[in-house]
Amino acid sequence: MSLNARRLTPTMGIEVRDLDLARPLGESLFAEIKSLWNQADGVLVVREQQLTEVQHIAFARHFGSLHSLAGHTVTKYLHPEHPEIYRVSNKSRDGKPMGRKGAGTYWHSDQSYEQTPAQASILYALEIPPRGGDTIFCNMYKAYAALSEPMQRFLSGLTATHDFAVAQSGGFRNEEVTAEQLALAPPMSHPVVRRHDDTGRPCLFVNPGFTSHIDALAPEESRALLDFLYRHLAKPDFHYRHVWQPNDLVIWDNRCTMHYAVMDYDGQGERLMHRCTAIGEAPVAAAA
Template identity: 75%
Template structure:
C-alpha cells in the first residue's frame, strides 16, 4: 500500500492517516512506515489507534530489540505485566502512581547515556487531559545543517560524555536515584556529531538532559561549547510541537531528535501514556572522508 500522510511542519514530522495497526503490520507495510519516518526527519504521528499492550510491543519490536527490566535505570514505572512498557502518567489509583509524573520535562534524547542509546521511542496516548501536555521535538539534522562549515569541522572532531548522574540535578531532581542505579549506568562517550546509520546524514548528538561535558577541553571551554549548542539546537525553527489527541501513537528517532514534555496540565485531568523503546547502535562518527 501507499501511505496516506501529510507533513506536520517544515522542520520535522509527518502524520499518517487511515492506518490500523491493530489489523497487523506486514513487513512490506512496516518498511513503508520506516521509510516515511526517516524522510520526516524522525517524527511520525499515527492517529486513532486502538491497540493493546501486546500489539504495541509487537509493533515496536519491529524497530529492534526493546528495553526491558534489565535495560532501564529506573524500573519502578515499568508496566507490572509488560516490562517492555514504561508508563508515563500523573494518574494515581488507590494511592499508587500509575507512571512517572512529569517525565521528560527537559530537553533530552532518550538514554543517550548508554553505550547503545535508544533508537525508536513509541509512545501511545491512552488518556490525556482536556488541553496541555504537549511534546516538543527538535531536529538535530536541521540544527547541524544550520551551522557554518567552520563550526561543523570543529565539532566533528569532538566527543562528549553522557552521564545519567546529570539528570539528578535536572530531569530526575524529584526522584530518588540510588548509587546502585548510577552504577548500572556508567558515563559513556559519544561523538558530538554522529552519522545516522540509516539515512547517512549528519546530526548533532548532545542534549542538556544527559550530556555532562566535552572531552579533552577545559571546564570553561566545555561549558561554552555546550551552552552554545543547547541554545542553537532548541531554536523554534527546528521544532515540531505535538498536541496530543486520544489514541495517538507517536514514534520518534532519538538518534536525530531531542524532545521536551511540557508539564502544564497538573490538576486538569489524567494523562496516561505507554512507551516502548527500541535499542539503537553505538553512535557512528562522521565518515573520515567527509570529516576531511
C-alpha cells in the same frame, strides 16, 4: 499499500491516517512506515489507534530489541504485566502512581547515556488532559546544517560524555537515584556529530539532560561550547510541537531528535501514556 500521509510542518513530522497497527504488519508495509519515518526527520504520528499492550509491544519490536529498564530508577513505573512498557501518568490506583508524573520535562534524547542509546521511542496516548501536555521535538539534522562550515568541521572531531548522573540535578531531581542504579549506567562517550545509521546524514548528538562535558576540552571550554550549542538548539526554527490527540501513537527517532515534555496540565485532567523503546546502535561519528 500507499499510506495516507501528510507533512505536519516544514521543520519535521509526518502524520499518517487510516492505518491499523493492531493488525500484523508485513515486511513491505513496515518498510513503507520506516521510510516515512526517515523522511519525517524523526517524528511520525499515527492517528486513531486502538492498541492493547501486546499489540503495542509487537509493533515496537519491528524497530529492534526493546529496552529493559530493570534496575533503573524508573522500574517502579513499568507496566506490572508488561515490563517492556514504561508508563507516563499523573493517575494513581490504590494510592500508588500508575506511571511517572512529569516524565521528560527537560531536553533530552532517550538513554543517550548508554553504550547503545535508544533508537525508536513509541509513545501511545491512552488518556490525555483536555488541554496542555504537548511534546516539543528538535530536529538535530537541521540544527547541525544551520551551523557554519568551520563550526561543523570543529565539532566533527569531538566526542562528549553522556552521564545519567547529570539528570540527578535535572530531570530526575525528584526521583531517588541509588549508587547501585548509577553503577548500572556508567558514563559513555559518543561523537558530538553522529552519522544516522539509516539515512547516513550527519546530526548533532548532545543534549542538556544527559551530556556532562565535551571530551578533550578544558572544563571552561566545554561549558562555553555546550552553552552555545544549547542556545542554538533552543531556536524554534528547529522545533515541532506535538499537540496530542486521543489514541495518537508517536514514533520518534532519538538518533536525530531530542524532545521536551511540557508539564503544564497539572490540575487540567488525567494523562496515561505507554512507551516502548527500541535499542539502537553504538553512535558512529559523521565524516568531517
